[in-house]
Each structure stands twice: as structure tokens, then as C-alpha cells.
Amino acid sequence: MATILRRETCVRGVSRRAAVCGGSIIQRRTFSLQELDEKRGTRERVVILGSGWGGFGLARQLDLRHYQPLIITPRTYFVFTPLLASTAVGTLEFRQAMEHSRSRPGIEVIRAWAEQIDLSKKTVTVEGAVQSKDKVGSVIGDGKQFEVGWDKAVVAVGAFSQTFGVEGVKDHAFFLKDVADARAIRRRILECFEEAALPTASEARKKQLLHFAVVGGGPTGIEFSAELHDLLSDDLTKLYPSLAKYHRITVYDVAPRILSMFDTSLAKYAEKVFSRQKISIKTSHHVHKVNSEAVHTREDGEVLVGCVVWSTGLAPNPFLAKALKGKLQMDERGSKIVVDDHLRASSMDERGSTSWPLDDVFAIGDCASLGGQELPATAQVANQQAIWLGKTLNKAAVRKAAEGKPGPVKVQDEKKFRFRSLGIMAYLGGWRAITQSGSAELKGRMAWVLWRTAYLTKSVSWRNRILIPTLWFTNWVMGRDINRF
Numbered sequence: 464m465a466t467i468l469r470r471e472t473c474v475r476g477v478s479r480r481a482a483v484c485g486g487s488i489i490q491r492r493t494f495s496l497q498e499l500d501e502k503r504g505t506r507e508r509v510v511i512l513g514s515g516w517g518g519f520g521l522a523r524q525l526d527l528r529h530y531q532p533l534i535i536t537p538r539t540y541f542v543f544t545p546l547l548a549s550t551a552v553g554t555l556e557f558r559q560a561m562e563h564s565r566s567r568p569g570i571e572v573i574r575a576w577a578e579q580i581d582l583s584k585k586t587v588t589v590e591g592a593v594q595s596k597d598k599v600g601s602v603i604g605d606g607k608q609f610e611v612g613w614d615k616a617v618v619a620v621g622a623f624s625q626t627f628g629v630e631g632v633k634d635h636a637f638f639l640k641d642v643a644d645a646r647a648i649r650r651r652i653l654e655c656f657e658e659a660a661l662p663t664a665s666e667a668r669k670k671q672l673l674h675f676a677v678v679g680g681g682p683t684g685i686e687f688s689a690e691l692h693d694l695l696s697d698d699l700t701k702l703y704p705s706l707a708k709y710h711r712i713t714v715y716d717v718a719p720r721i722l723s724m725f726d727t728s729l730a731k732y733a734e735k736v737f738s739r740q741k742i743s744i745k746t747s748h749h750v751h752k753v754n755s756e757a758v759h760t761r762e763d764g765e766v767l768v769g770c771v772v773w774s775t776g777l778a779p780n781p782f783l784a785k786a787l788k789g790k791l792q793m794d795e796r797g798s799k800i801v802v803d804d805h806l807r808a809s810s811m812d813e814r815g816s817t818s819w820p821l822d823d824v825f826a827i828g829d830c831a832s833l834g835g836q837e838l839p840a841t842a843q844v845a846n847q848q849a850i851w852l853g854k855t856l857n858k859a860a861v862r863k864a865a866e867g868k869p870g871p872v873k874v875q876d877e878k879k880f881r882f883r884s885l886g887i888m889a890y891l892g893g894w895r896a897i898t899q900s901g902s903a904e905l906k907g908r909m910a911w912v913l914w915r916t917a918y919l920t921k922s923v924s925w926r927n928r929i930l931i932p933t934l935w936f937t938n939w940v941m942g943r944d945i946n947r948f
């Protein structure tokens with residue numbers, strides 16, 4: 464549904480009505496900012512920038528009796544990122560990795576990009592986001608801006624995929640950050656097989672098309688490689704038996720070993736499993752160029768490939784430098800907002816030499832740095848911060864109401880946030896995985912059971928908790944859906 468602006472104040476929402484736009488009457492779900500204000504009543508409005516693990520998780524936690532959560536995001540759904548690799552190869556369908564931002568009644572959503580934040584006026588300037596007519600899955604700005612007021616603001620804009628400025632990556636490689644990325648990868652994999660199956664395809668062309676390169680040896684790159692191996696060995700080999708001898712997977716990483724966040728023994732086990740599955744691992748390799756036909760490494764030169772999936776970490780969201788630099792305290796690299804133990808951001812004086820915490824501005828997830836600490840850039844951290852902040856704001860609101868104090872809710876006297884690692888895990892293909900929690904390690908089939916159980920229980924809706932195991936079983940019995948769309 465397109466975003467509609469009427470006198471710069473009409474935006475997407477919850478009531479069904481006829482909107483007049485350009486002289487024609489179009490039926491849309493819309494609300495005006497005035498209606499949004501009326502629905503707020505005496506509650507504090509918490510504007511949340513972003514709908515990822517931090518933003519969506521916080522909106523679900525807030526007590527609707529005290530707060531009006533308003534998510535501003537160009538993507539009006541939450542992505543369960545650990546399952547993206549499974550959706551990219553058809554083990555699960557895309558909807559099983561998604562939850563609509565309005566899935567909880569009472570959460571308001573504006574489909575837009577935040578452009579600027581005014582800390583003194585307590586407003587955020589946004590530009591409406593609409594679907595591109597030229598590219599499926601692409602969202603563009605509609606060129607119309609408006610302001611939204613807030614009582615509290617939470618920056619949870621996440622981070623972008625890191626490319627390190629490597630030539631051609633943005634144009635020719637696939638990322639794995641969103642459902643649209645997973646759809647594009649699945650489409651490309653099947654296109655490669657369909658072209659390689661043509662009678663006119665030469666031996667060299669078949670080898671190129673069916674060589675899949677994954678750049679990045681972290682959990683995302685390794686899990687995608689494992690899921691791709693399962694797709695190739697379980698399904699596509701049966702459908703294209705004459706092409707079985709051509710397909711191969713190569714993982715490139717600049718580090719001396721893959722999965723550097725795991726203990727050495729588990730990383731070596733992963734390498735052993737990949738070796739048995741004939742997945743080539745090339746560590747200490749530097750990719751310096753990517754084009755439509757090949758990856759170029761400093762060590763091997765030009766390597767012909769049919770598809771490149773890029774997963775080399777995270778880069779700061781440009782919004783931070785564009786809208787918040789000079790307003791909030793940033794880390795030394797200017798890539799994250801520094802927050803205190805209550806996840807509060809700090810304002811800066813004109814000289815940038817003195818900072819003080821703000822009671823109404825918070826930052827969580829990949830765009831936040833807790834007291835200068837480097838917490839892992841994982842969904843686990845963002846989710847814990849969202850839950851803690853939501854519960855803390857709720858407790859502060861209840862206490863304030865009981866005491867009858869005037870003014871806004873403050874959290875400075877609450878219990879401090881502490882991250883507690885629940886462990887890390889990675890799927891290796893062939894029903895094998897590795898998990899690590901402190902000194903406890905698990906590998907093989909039992910780790911795979913734990914891996915699947917953890918992701919299933921963390922799914923947000925009961926709908927997906929039912930559909931995910933149903934699809935796992937269905938695809939195990941009948942094979943994956945390899946239709947291209």
C-alpha cells in the first residue's frame with residue numbers, strides 16, 4: 464500500500480477510510496498525525512527508529528497503558544535474521560522469517576525514513592517510503608517530509624553490510640540482511656542451474672555458473688554455505704543429475720581461520736565437516752574486486768563464479784553521521800552512539816568536550832556502544848537490550864504513577880543493564896552444528912537439535928512456531944520447493 468500524505472500530515476495507519484489524492488478517491492489504511500495524537504491521550508509517545516531485533520522487540524515490551532510505541536521504519540516488518548539462510552535455499556519460506564510490525568495491537572507504524580532529529584523540539588523529520596516501480600523489493604523515498612513529535616526517542620537503526628570499499632561488491636554480490644536479499648539469492652541459484660542445463664552451455668560455462676563463492680567466514684557465511692550444500696546435495700543433484708559433478712562452494716575469509724569467535728577445536732571441527740562435504744575453505748585470502756563473472760583475490764587472481772554472497776561484518780548506518788553527529792556522543796570511530804548503563808544517549812556541548820546523559824533519548828542494538836565496550840553485533844545483544852529497556856521503562860512508569868510525581872518518566876534509578884551471553888551456535892550442513900556457551904561445547908547431531916530448538920523457541924508468533932517445524936518436516940520428506948519467482 465502506498466504512503467499517502469494529505470497536507471503533509473496524512474500517513475499510513477490503522478483506520479480504514481477513503482483518502483482523496485490527486486483528485487481521485489483511493490481506499491487506504493491511513494491515519495493523520497492529529498488522530499495519532501488523540502489516540503495517545505496522556506501516555507508518553509516512544510518513537511522507535513527501526514524495526515529490527517531492538518526496535519521491534521522494544522515495541523512489543525512497552526506497557527500500552529503508559530506508552531504509545533510508534534515505529535518509524537521503511538521496512539514494516541521484523542526479520543528473524545538467523546533463518547534467512549534457510550529461506551534463501553527453500554528450507555523455509557520467506558514468511559517464516561518475518562513478523563509484521565503491527566502484529567501486536569497498539570503498536571503504531573509509519574513507513575518512512577528518519578532524516579533528522581531535533582533534541583530541543585523533540586521532533587523527528589521523516590520522509591515517506593514507497594515501493595519502487597522499477598525494482599521488486601526496493602523501497603524509495605516519496606520526496607515528502609513531515610515532522611513527528613516524541614516524548615522519548617529510541618535509536619535502533621542497526622547497521623549496514625560492510626564492503627570495505629571493495630570494487631564491484633555493491634553491484635555484483637548478494638548480501639543476506641533482509642528477505643529481499645534471500646529472494647534474490649534463491650533466484651540466482653536456480654538461474655545458474657537452469658542456464659547450465661541448456662544444451663548450448665559449454666563445459667567451462669557450466670563450471671563457472673555452478674561455482675558459488677561465499678565471502679566471509681563468520682556464522683552467517685558458514686551457515687549459508689551449509690544450507691546451500693544441503694540444497695545442492697539433497698535436491699538439485701536429483702533434479703539435475705548431469706550437473707552434479709560441476710557444482711562447488713568456496714568460502715573466502717581474510718582471517719587465518721573461519722569462525723574465529725568459537726574455540727579452536729570447534730572451528731577445526733567445522734573445517735573437517737566442510738572438507739567432507741567438499742566445501743573449499745580459503746582463509747588468509749583477500750578479495751579486492753568482484754564483477755558479474757568472477758571474484759578477484761590477491762592470492763589466486765581471477766576466479767570465475769556464478770554467484771557471490773558477501774558476509775563480512777557490519778558497517779555503521781549513515782543515519783548516525785547524517786542526523787546525530789555533533790548532537791549525541793559517538794564512539795571514537797563515529798560509528799556508534801555511546802550509551803550509559805541505562806542505555807541512555809548523551810548530549811554534547813557546542814565544543815564537543817562535555818557530555819551529559821539524556822533522560823529521553825536511548826540507543827540499542829548494533830548502533831549503540833555501551834560505555835565504550837564492544838558488545839557482539841548480534842541479535843542476542845539487541846534483543847536483551849530491547850527487553851531490558853522495555854521492562855525498565857514500564858517499572859519506572861508504574862512507580863511514577865504510584866508516587867504521583869509530575870513530569871516525564873525517568874530511568875536513572877533503575878537497575879543497570881548487563882549483557883548475559885547465552886552462547887553462540889552455527890549450522891554446518893548435513894544435520895550437524897556446533898554450539899558454545901562459556902566452557903561448554905557441543906558438536907554434531909545433538910548440537911543441530913539444540914540449534915533448531917533455539918531458533919524455533921525464539922520465533923515471535925505462534926503461527927511461525929507451528930509452520931516452521933511443519934515446513935522442516937515437509938521439506939525433509941518431499942524435498943524443497945525450487946520454484947523460481
